[in-house]
Amino acid sequence: MSKVFDLFIIGGGINGAGLARDAAGRGLSVCLADKGEIGGATSSWSTKLIHGGLRYLENYEFKLVRDSLKEREIIYKIAKPISKPIPFIIPYVDKIRPAWLIKMGLFLYDNLGGKTIIPKSNTLDISKKLPNILKKKYKIGFQYFDVQIDDKKLTKLNIKSAKKYKAKVLEYNKVKKAEIDNNEWVIHLQKGEKIKSKILINASGPWINETLKKNIKIKSKNKIRLVKGSHIITKKLYKKDVAFTFQNTDKRIIFVIPYKKKFSLIGTTEVEVKSPENKEISKKEIQYLIRSVNNYLEKQISTKDIVDSYSGIRPLIEDFNQASKVTRDYIFDLNIIKKLPLLSIYGGKLTTYRKLAENVLLDLEKFLPKTKMGPWTHKKNLF
Ligand SMILES: Cc1cc2nc3c(=O)[nH]c(=O)nc-3n(C[C@H](O)[C@H](O)[C@H](O)COP(=O)(O)OP(=O)(O)OC[C@H]3O[C@@H](n4cnc5c(N)ncnc54)[C@H](O)[C@@H]3O)c2cc1C
Incomplete structure (x- = not known):
């Protein structure tokens, strides 16, 4: 019988990569596929800043700024060789x-x-x-x-670490279709492989609604x-x-x-x-x-x-x-389809990817097998 993964992640941008690392490090079985290069889309086209977002204060987004500043501190510490404070x-x-x-x-x-x-x-x-x-x-x-950080390297380092914890990572392999069959998600990949998973994560960045509509055949609630x-x-x-x-x-x-x-x-x-x-x-x-x-x-x-x-x-x-x-914060949309979870990640910043991954796993706790390890990525260097 073919393996059934705990999580299948569509998209190897910083959000998918950070989640793959966190989940795999906790002992969950993870598979991630990207249609292109890991970190090759939005996550390499950013301003390359790990920042609180000074200007968001003008929009009264105090929580987003506080959380981002806390993350700035953590990311700088765990990714020192590719980041540096600049005035x-x-x-x-x-x-x-x-x-x-x-x-x-x-x-x-x-x-x-x-x-x-x-x-x-x-x-x-x-x-x-x-x-x-x-x-x-x-x-x-x-x-x-x-x-300042190297955004693409940050994404690739997360994937490298995820692989170390036995995550299966597929590059240049688009998710063509995801459907439920026999109480499991079955993910059809461009190169012909079919992967089974208990949970499906849509981390396809700007393609999020396209992925829902064209590949999972679900209408998005979020514009x-x-x-x-x-x-x-x-x-x-x-x-x-x-x-x-x-x-x-x-x-x-x-x-x-x-x-x-x-x-x-x-x-x-x-x-x-x-x-x-x-x-x-x-x-x-x-x-x-x-x-x-x-x-x-x-x-x-x-x-x-x-x-x-x-x-x-x-x-x-x-x-x-x-x-x-418009807020740079993120939201999750959790759909339960025929008893199986599908979680879509909307919005976000490079800066908040690590916390985002922790929050995804928190929201999915009741669907996941018990792990010995809780949140861990704040204290483990990416190098
Ligand atoms: C101009 C700009 C500047 C920014 N500057 C900053 C900044 O300085 N600091 C900061 O904190 N944030 C910044 N951001 C935000 C940050 O870049 C994004 O929030 C982050 O990169 C989003 O990552 P992601 O993983 O959601 O998306 P992406 O990096 O786009 O990853 C999504 C992945 O999904 C893949 N995919 C899509 N469909 C499929 C499919 N069907 N099958 C398989 N794979 C698929 C894509 O190939 C892609 O690699 C900026 C954003 C922009 C646009």
Whole structure:
């Protein structure tokens, strides 16, 4: 008789990978399949920050920021070789956000997550500490810290660890169909194999509703909004190892981040799209990013400075707000179909993948065999 897995996970992005690691490490039998490369979709198209999300404070998302800051601390500790804290400077522009508001936000940001080894925020004199980078009119800056990470490596490390705990991982093997037969999920893979499982997890990121509709033949209760975020990469725009958080008059922010020693990463945009398939950056997005940077930098940039670009799709939970105000938090949709669980993961951030995995296993506890091990991934290095 063929093996029946405890969990089958559709999607090897950070959420599927983190869950595979956590579950396999607890002794559960896990199988995961991705239609492409592990970590090759949204989880390698991010801004590559493990962060609390300072700007979410403006949307009163205190719980999301607190949880994310706590996770920032943990991920930095368990993934040190691929992560590092970097300073972010917000140049002060009184017409966009008053100083008291930024200072209050930073005070919360320093303290909401509890004890931390990441440095705290402060105010600095830009002309003295960072001369000749910004236009002369930007004199005061607010400095805070977040963690930069290699997002794709983080995903791959989770998979490597899951495999060490005997998870079966299949790459370039799309889930074509999932159905219930004889009291088990039967998952039909593109390469012909059929896998049996007690529980099915849909962690297909921006393809979530497509997977439900086309491959599992279930109608989704949750509407998502697909929002494209694009980055451009230029040669290093300045020598100092600092990032900038530039405020735009539309209230959005743009990051300029040191990237791979010789480059600067600039992003992001927010453009609603209809399809989860990755799109190219548009001319309009490029112009938006260049304009935002040129409002601040002394040395102006143009399209000629761009050496690369990439775009990713955020699957945001629809709450009929403006895209930048839609929550970056996640929700689970647990369906019981003919007594078998199907759990779909909506939304989320790179930063919260580890806690998300713990919460999935908590929600599925009554369907899973008893394990000796409880939550463990907070204390075990990924290396
Ligand atoms: C522009 C942008 C910037 C971001 N910046 C940050 C940031 O700085 N910090 C942060 O914390 N978060 C950030 N995020 C959010 C973060 O990137 C995502 O929340 C996270 O990567 C989502 O991971 P996932 O596993 O859900 O999705 P994905 O990484 O997209 O993984 C889903 C996987 O499912 C697979 N799949 C789909 N359908 C099937 C099928 N039928 N069969 C098999 N496999 C299938 C896909 O191939 C894919 O690999 C950003 C997002 C975007 C778009």
